[in-house]
Amino acid sequence: MPVEVKTTVPSVNDVLVPETLLKKRKSDAKAREEKAAKALELKKAQKQKRRVIFKRAEQYTKEYKAAEREEIRLRRVAKSQGEFYVPAQPKVVFVVRLRGISNIAPKPKKILQLLRLLQINNGVFIKLTKATAQMLTLVEPYVTYGEPNLKSIRELVYKRGYAKINKQRVPITDNSVVEAHLGKFGIISIEDIVHEIATCGPNLKAVLQFLWPFKLSNPTGGFHKRKFTHFIEGGDTGDREQAINKLIRQMN
Template sequence: MARTSVPTQNDIAVPESVLKKQKAHQKTTDSQAADLKKKRQASREKRKVIAERAQKYNQEYLKAQRDVIDAKRAAKKDNSLFIPAESRLVFVVRIKGINKIDPKKRKTLQLLRLLQINNGVFVRLTKATSEMLKIVEPFVAYGYPNHKTVRELIYKRGYLKVNKQRLPITDNELIEENLGKFGVTCIEDIVHEIFTVGPNFKQVSNALWPFKLSSPTGGFRTRKFKHFIEGGDLGNREQFINQLVRQMN
């Protein structure tokens, strides 16, 4: 009895349309793989640049600290007094509500973007902003933040304002898309621009959503009616703002 042969896959004619579809699919797959490889390579190079830039910033901060220490030692050696330059950066936190507030103070709080209690913003200290802080002093606490405070606030509470939306800073691509035209491409660039009050401070500060802080651990010292130098919480705390921010962050 003759044995019948079973046709194999090679013996079956594949329609030309299927062959074209397979070829197109393979081409797409190869293209996607090549794009993914390029993207990974670009990401590695970008991370390297960011790391080098962060290291450069850290060296800059350390040099500034050493310069102050050396200046103090030199002044002490000469029996003189060293007075460091006044900080150009202040961090302002709103600690009181809007009860019994006149229109001028209300408008000034709006200009500072302090619309809610426990909202905080970075402000460049100028003659105009100094006058604004005097107007709203009964409603805010402010002072001179150090690098650690600036960095922790941006990393932990930082949000970008994109098309009137509050977006968390989850990756550097979001920063580059919105602030890349100012030379700010990563979160360390934001920290540096804010802390050093750089040339693009206004654009970067406005791109940051006002920081939403918590009530301070242990509460405020008083009912928030006294100035800080009187044992209260209002007004200029100078360097002591760092302690308050740590309690609220």
């Protein structure tokens, strides 16, 4: 009678796995866990940051509305008493260069370089002090300037805003660019930049150094025929006060 021989096929679990492969699997699993944990932590941090930015934006809106109501109240009080309300002098002005390099004296030319107005239709925000006011007086035939309102500041920063990083013109694509370079000043979003300029905040100098000069287009409808005469004489140069906001709309 023939003897039946049973053969056993080794299962997958019985196959010996090299120790190096086991170590690699273990390290890969650990790396995946760490990566997932970091991603979760980053997601939580970003969510918290968005909450902070949103709360700040709400607070800024309240501040702007309160300041606007206070100015309306002061106007009404002055009117009721038969007096004139004189608003405070602007703390920040927006300056636009109108003329090229031809026929410019050395001193105004140097001032334009200091103001970073190197090309026609370049625009910059400037903190108005006694020194900068004197500089603007010397270059009035070559520039126009005035007090920008909140809407103009926001439109310029959001639409034309570029950062100066390592002497390069870098687009401000999101708030991380702002936080990376201005976070040490407590400025973590584009809205913080707008607020700092609108209120002439304590870190305004750092913000203005961070922003690249704005490159504007020719205004819709063009400049006046008497472009290089003063604004009050029907031209475009010099101080145009609140009327700068209309020009910004036309050039933005």
